[in-house]
Amino acid sequence: MPDRPLPLSGVRALEISTAWAGPMAGRILADLGAEVIKVEHLDAIDNWRGAVTGDDRNRYPDFQPGLRPYDRSAWFNTQNLGKRSLGLDLKAPSTRPAIEALVRQCDVVVSNFAAGALGRLGLAYENLVALRPDVILLEMVVTGEGGPMSDMRGVGPTMEALASMTGLTGYGDGIPQRTGPAYVDPIGALNGAMAVMLALYHRRRTGEGQRIELAQRESLMHWYGERFLAQAEDGRETAPTGNRTPRAAPHDAYRTLGEDQWVAIAAFEEAQWTALCAAMERPALAQDPRFQDLETRQKNHAALRLEIEAWTGTRDKRAVAELLQREGVPAAPVSSGRDVHDDPQLAATGFISILDHPAAGRHRYQGLPFRFDNRPPTPAPLLGQDTRHVLAEVARLSDREIAALLESGAALEPGEPT
Structure with a gap:
């Protein structure tokens, strides 16, 4: 029913993330009804927006970066539907009051930066709790705390290798193969969004917030636990076999x-x-x-x-x-990609939506595997599109304070690149 509130209506999340796993987790929360405020700045831009001056032309409509390529990137625009964009430099001392005010107004903070990055920004869990005791922090790291690899950095393909998935894929020629789309990112996003929902449920019952550490390597490993069990039981190592399986032929x-x-x-x-x-x-x-x-x-x-x-x-x-x-x-x-793009089944089920983006134009966008009746998605935001609104209505800064941040460059609104 279109008049019923969505499951996370009334929940506000602050997303401090980049690329795929964190932004997709935020996108899922937004689709479930949360208000998701994405924080980024030209000095620390989401790398799926691409380089500020443009890079791989395949990312852009008609292969044209335009004046503001970061607003036209297909990668970014497909994974950030339904969010608000706050253009704010988290490292600038002048933005600290705004950041603290935002944290007090947010139920959830989502980050997929490297281990320790939030602490260096003064946004570690203990800092957040001091501002809002019942806050929920989702921190999506590579391996998790404890052990010799706690501070390890990684991206999708390296995490696949670390999690042993790369050793399972291949054609029996001894050469490990990556999966291609980096499964660890969307799997981490789905696990992360579910963990946030469970934490919100727990908070509703107990009043307690919590820190969720999601080790993305571990989120991938549970997909093929039988391999580890077989190794532990009789030392049998599963060899890559391409498309073949011992359970079926052909x-x-x-x-x-x-x-x-x-x-x-x-x-x-x-x-x-x-x-x-x-x-x-x-x-x-x-x-x-x-x-x-x-x-x-x-x-x-x-x-x-x-x-x-x-x-x-x-x-x-x-x-x-x-x-x-x-x-x-x-x-x-x-x-093929064209087959999926033109698939009538995906169009009929509502998985594909046609949206008008103010910088990228009118295009098809893929949805998520769940949908709510008569709840069409909204386009991804321009960089800094909601800066003034968020600072005024959420952080409750005065017009003078907002103007000072904008004039200094610590905050930004949509416009020409600097």
């Missing part, structure tokens, strides 16, 4: 009609293998001695690929997947 991506077009097919049960053969109009293949059971199909996987691709290679990937789905065989077209 289990791979197969070439289809067109250049670099593929369909993913899996058969976990004999009935699915039989149904695949029937769909290929080769029912006798199910009884071929090379493929008559899981063990023989695993052993003869190269020959199995040739048989399947002789059929898929002359057909459209979507048609193959739809046919196999009807026959009860797990299958899906391997979607």
Whole structure:
């Protein structure tokens, strides 16, 4: 119901973060109804805005950075929907009263800076609690406190390697492979947002705030705990096997009609293998001695690929997947970026929204896996878009105090780069 408050209506969060994990956690909180105030400044800009003067042109609409590239970056604009932007230099002594006033008015503080960074800004948990005793701090670090790697810095790919995920991905040639999109960031964001919700629930019951330390390495490791259990039980190390798995055959991506077009097919049960053969109009293949059971199909996987691709290679990937789905065989077209962009299912479910951004123009934006009825998202903010409003209405600074911060450059509003 559009007239019902969202789950986090009335909650205010101060986001001091950059790139993906922290901003996505803030975005989730915003989608759940929280007011999220993102703090950044030209001297400490969210690196997903890109360089102040522009950098990789692939980030920008029509490959044009424009006068203010940091307001046109697709990376930033897709992960900061629904937030307010406060342009404030956290390191400037003159901004300290404003920062302290903001903390007193915020329920949650979110940060994904390196371990110790908040302390150097005078915003460690003990500093925050002195300003607001029931504050909730979400600190998203690499490894967490304690041990020799407490101060370790990291980004998505290095955290994947540290968490052992990189050792699980590859094609059996001994070369570890990163996943590509750096899974650790969105996983950390989802875990972080859930932890904040639990802390808010706890505070509502007890009145107590708390510090949440989310070690992003650990948030990734629980996805494949069976690997660690197997190693501890009998010393067995799981080797990378590409798309193959010991539980199914076939289990791979197969070439289809067109250049670099593929369909993913899996058969976990004999009935699915039989149904695949029937769909290929080769029912006798199910009884071929090379493929008559899981063990023989695993052993003869190269020959199995040739048989399947002789059929898929002359057909459209979507048609193959739809046919196999009807026959009860797990299958899906391997979607390209263009396929996802134009996917009618995503448009029908509301996952894709069309938004007008004041600097980037009119574009499609991806949503989150949950949505509330008739609650369309709002575009990501321009750098400093809400500075005057936040300082006046939230921090409750006077017009003279705000003007002094703006004139000194310690605070900024939208405008030309300096």
